[in-house]
Amino acid sequence: MHTVFYVSDGTAITAEVFGHAVLSQFPLPFEQFTIPFVEDVDKARAVQARINESYHQSGKQPLVFHTIVDDELRRIITDSDAMCYDFLNTFVAPIEQQLGIKAEPRTHRTHGMENKQHYDARIDAVNYALDNDDGVNTKEYDEADIILVGVSRCGKTPTCLYLALQFGIRVANYPFIDQDMSRLSLPPALKANRHKLFGLTIDVNRLQEIRQRRRADSRYAAIDQCRYELSQVEKLFRMEAIPFIDTTYHSVEEISVKILERTGIRRRIY
Amino acid sequence: MHTVFYVSDGTAITAEVFGHAVLSQFPLPFEQFTIPFVEDVDKARAVQARINESYHQSGKQPLVFHTIVDDELRRIITDSDAMCYDFLNTFVAPIEQQLGIKAEPRTHRTHGMENKQHYDARIDAVNYALDNDDGVNTKEYDEADIILVGVSRCGKTPTCLYLALQFGIRVANYPFIDQDMSRLSLPPALKANRHKLFGLTIDVNRLQEIRQRRRADSRYAAIDQCRYELSQVEKLFRMEAIPFIDTTYHSVEEISVKILERTGIRRRIY
Numbered sequence: 300m301h302t303v304f305y306v307s308d309g310t311a312i313t314a315e316v317f318g319h320a321v322l323s324q325f326p327l328p329f330e331q332f333t334i335p336f337v338e339d340v341d342k343a344r345a346v347q348a349r350i351n352e353s354y355h356q357s358g359k360q361p362l363v364f365h366t367i368v369d370d371e372l373r374r375i376i377t378d379s380d381a382m383c384y385d386f387l388n389t390f391v392a393p394i395e396q397q398l399g400i401k402a403e404p405r406t407h408r409t410h411g412m413e414n415k416q417h418y419d420a421r422i423d424a425v426n427y428a429l430d431n432d433d434g435v436n437t438k439e440y441d442e443a444d445i446i447l448v449g450v451s452r453c454g455k456t457p458t459c460l461y462l463a464l465q466f467g468i469r470v471a472n473y474p475f476i477d478q479d480m481s482r483l484s485l486p487p488a489l490k491a492n493r494h495k496l497f498g499l500t501i502d503v504n505r506l507q508e509i510r511q512r513r514r515a516d517s518r519y520a521a522i523d524q525c526r527y528e529l530s531q532v533e534k535l536f537r538m539e540a541i542p543f544i545d546t547t548y549h550s551v552e553e554i555s556v557k558i559l560e561r562t563g564i565r566r567r568i569y
Numbered sequence: 570m571h572t573v574f575y576v577s578d579g580t581a582i583t584a585e586v587f588g589h590a591v592l593s594q595f596p597l598p599f600e601q602f603t604i605p606f607v608e609d610v611d612k613a614r615a616v617q618a619r620i621n622e623s624y625h626q627s628g629k630q631p632l633v634f635h636t637i638v639d640d641e642l643r644r645i646i647t648d649s650d651a652m653c654y655d656f657l658n659t660f661v662a663p664i665e666q667q668l669g670i671k672a673e674p675r676t677h678r679t680h681g682m683e684n685k686q687h688y689d690a691r692i693d694a695v696n697y698a699l700d701n702d703d704g705v706n707t708k709e710y711d712e713a714d715i716i717l718v719g720v721s722r723c724g725k726t727p728t729c730l731y732l733a734l735q736f737g738i739r740v741a742n743y744p745f746i747d748q749d750m751s752r753l754s755l756p757p758a759l760k761a762n763r764h765k766l767f768g769l770t771i772d773v774n775r776l777q778e779i780r781q782r783r784r785a786d787s788r789y790a791a792i793d794q795c796r797y798e799l800s801q802v803e804k805l806f807r808m809e810a811i812p813f814i815d816t817t818y819h820s821v822e823e824i825s826v827k828i829l830e831r832t833g834i835r836r837r838i839y
Contacts, residue, residue: 301668309823310822310823310825310826311826312586312735312822312826313586313587313590315836316582316583316586316587317583317586317587317656320583320636320656320657321657321660321661321664322664323675324638324657324661324672324673324674324675325664325668325670325672325673326670326673327668327670333836335826335830336826336827336830360667362664362667366590368594382663382664382667384660384663384664386587386590386660387590387591387594389659389660390591390654390656390659391591391594393652393654394591394592394595394632394652394654397630397632397652398571398595398597400595400596400597402594402595403594403595403596404594405593405594410820410822410823418820422727422821425726425727425730426726426727429702429726432699456695456696456699457692457695457696457734460695460730460734461734464727464730464731464734464821465582550680550688551692551734552580552582552680553579553580553680555580556580556581556582556605556606557606560605560606566585566603
């Protein structure tokens with residue numbers, strides 16, 4: 300098995316996310332190691348030694364994906380015996396040429412706190428999602444960018460948290476309860492914010508499986524109960540013209556991006 | 570101002586994260602647009618037209634960062650009048666050569682649900698973080714990978730959620746309360762899991778500012794109260810030999826990665 304090292308002077312999250320995207324096109328397993336915060340010569344040399352040792356032990360040339368700004372530290376890594384792929388600088392030179400200006404490399408540029416105001420807004424969005432999770436509080440809906448609605452355990456909470464953490468968007472969520480479903484009507488707090496509503500639905504067997512893991516053999520996890528709730532809620536979505544998507548085969552990333560696409564809400568990029 | 574388009578057949582999150590890292594080295598503002606799910610010829614042509622229109626309107630050549638697997642769709646985008654930077658394929662060819670095998674490009678490879686078991690484990694970690702947030706529940710600490718401890722509002726909850734969503738790690742958090750601090754002792758549930766404890770601390774002025782936004786002019790937000798709690802908790806960290814870091818100047822990404830580095834817990838990469 301080939302070994303892959305993600306090496307960075309920062310968190311290495313960029314190297315990881317991008318390296319993972321590139322490698323997922325290869326039908327091979329890889330052993331992956333992440334080495335963040337390589338910020339001085341001693342640490343860089345230790346990383347070089349570790350990479351070379353891995354080559355020596357396995358007999359297979361390791362792959363190194365790196366995002367290191369400092370020239371000297373980068374050279375220590377690329378002087379290792381691995382195949383080194385330089386994620387940042389490969390693109391920096393042609394972009395410099397297009398824009399007609401020089402790059403000004405800085406560390407901790409991507410996942411740091413350079414812009415405190417942006418960062419605080421993002422953490423506020425996380426707190427907003429928690430304070431307005433699961434219908435516990437319906438008084439702050441005027442501050443929401445989006446309000447997710449659907450049956451219990453259809454994917455609302457993880458989606459709210461992802462939208463907050465990744466994109467700084469304020470998302471509340473409200474689980475339809477028996478009363479809403481039997482009456483087929485929106486509670487007043489939702490009616491007043493109808494334009495912010497977005498529905499999630501899910502396949503009945505997948506819902507049953509998720510609820511069963513949560514509360515085994517309860518009425519809540521019974522297939523008939525799941526079927527009833529989903530059919531009522533989808534009726535309500537249609538009656539009230541609430542846009543909705545099926546979460547069954549989609550990750551939180553895909554669900555989040557689909558919601559932004561449908562609502563036209565701009566992502567904030569951090 | 571130059572316009573940047575992130576274009577993908579998937580969520581475009583990879584293109585965004587990586588493009589943002591590259592562009593953050595340039596001391597310029599950019600207008601950024603993300604166009605996900607470009608999955609058919611009609612949509613690709615519409616994107617091409619939009620890119621060209623942007624060039625026409627602004628007179629500045631746009632930058633396009635793309636991750637598109639299908640050759641025909643990719644060609645429609647690269648036939649636009651923008652400078653196109655192909656994030657995936659730039660690295661695929663040299664890696665094919667190193668590994669001696671061909672890539673097998675597939676869409677929805679990165680942020681999809683290809684591995685349902687991994688995905689479920691990640692969502693379970695999010696649910697674990699929520700169920701074990703803020704000391705509400707101390708009965709499931711045996712299932713934790715890490716238990717974050719510290720005063721209220723030092724950054725525990727967003728860090729737990731990030732570790733769960735990004736890396737699939739199960740993290741509980743416990744806020745020290747008056748009783749723990751005045752006694753300078755760990756409550757029994759924490760004592761039993763001492764090896765999992767990791768402390769967070771924060772600068773007193775930053776804590777005061779965060780608490781003030783949360784509950785203005787309360788005793789909770791008073792500078793003396795903040796100072797007292799921090800000094801007691803740091804004493805406790807030292808007495809009990811709990812590793813800890815200062816969160817004041819670090820983002821959730823940096824805090825999370827530092828915790829993994831110090832504890833030696835392996836990231837799961839999604």
